[in-house]
Amino acid sequence: MDFWQSLALLGRRWAFFGFALLLAAVVTGGVFHAVKPQYQATSELLLVPPPTSSTKITGNFINDYGNLNTVASIVSYRENSQQVATQLKAIGIDNYTVSTDPTGAVPELIITVTASDPPLVLSQNRTLTKEVANVLLAMQAGASPDTLITTRFLEEPTQATRNDKSRIRVVVAVGVVLVFLAVALTSLYDSLRQRRTPARKHEEKSSTPMPGEAGFESDPPRLADGRVLQRAGHEYSVRTESEPGSRSVGAPGASSAPAQFYPKS
Numbered sequence: 001m002d003f004w005q006s007l008a009l010l011g012r013r014w015a016f017f018g019f020a021l022l023l024a025a026v027v028t029g030g031v032f033h034a035v036k037p038q039y040q041a042t043s044e045l046l047l048v049p050p051p052t053s054s055t056k057i058t059g060n061f062i063n064d065y066g067n068l069n070t071v072a073s074i075v076s077y078r079e080n081s082q083q084v085a086t087q088l089k090a091i092g093i094d095n096y097t098v099s100t101d102p103t104g105a106v107p108e109l110i111i112t113v114t115a116s117d118p119p120l121v122l123s124q125n126r127t128l129t130k131e132v133a134n135v136l137l138a139m140q141a142g143a144s145p146d147t148l149i150t151t152r153f154l155e156e157p158t159q160a161t162r163n164d165k166s167r168i169r170v171v172v173a174v175g176v177v178l179v180f181l182a183v184a185l186t187s188l189y190d191s192l193r194q195r196r197t198p199a200r201k202h203e204e205k206s207s208t209p210m211p212g213e214a215g216f217e218s219d220p221p222r223l224a225d226g227r228v229l230q231r232a233g234h235e236y237s238v239r240t241e242s243e244p245g246s247r248s249v250g251a252p253g254a255s256s257a258p259a260q261f262y263p264k265s
Helices: 003-012 014-034 061-065 068-079 082-090 118-138 165-207 230-242
Strands: 038-048 096-100 108-115 150-155 161-163
Touching (some): 003 014, 003 165, 014 165, 038 068, 068 096, 096 118, 108 118, 118 150
Antiparallel strands (some): 038 108, 038 150, 038 161, 096 108
16 A cells, blocks of 8 residues: 555545544553653762872872873773672662763763652762762772872752653654554554445345335235235236236236226225
8 A cells, every 4th residue: 555545545534543543642641641751960070180290190000091081981981881780770770871071171970860750860879979989999999199080070960850851752652653553443444344335235236126016016915706806906907007018907817807896895
């Protein structure tokens, strides 16, 4: 079925298709209200180099990795590993990201947590931010305090922001599926109606009486001596006269003599 045939079908069954679309809209609206909105809290940690100049740093092997952007990438990779994700999920943090500055201009860690409740997402973000800072310190265990790379807040979340992207994706996906389902049901309905129409026409054609048969009896009733009743004989005479090529008026099996009729006493 091509595009124009589909449009013709939908136009022919517009009432059924409109009803199906109405149901699809109701279901999609129900899904939209059933799916809870998500909230996000984002914090930014700036990596601060040690106070000692780079030429005098000793005892902190992490400085051998290069600049602070490299250190931030190492921490980000560790926090996004499957092992750490399993540990964080055990304490309720199961939707988060730890990334670096995409431009590479600033050595920072961007920590984002997503949850369905604003207070919860703020609490989880603070927990994860502390965990990231502790990981960075653990990587420098045993180093002299004046050689440590530390962190400082560039941005600390004070309120959660609503994010409906995932919710909208779910609703759009459900809506598209329901629209295709409405089209398929309309096509099925049209097919069933097309099958029933020829059968109904055949039944009407087979039940239509032949011309001249309605309202007449094939053989008028007769009395015991072969004479027909007055009214029945009259109807039989009218019928035979109206039929071309019919034989002369008379009851079947009776003589050619005119029939005698008896009025009601």
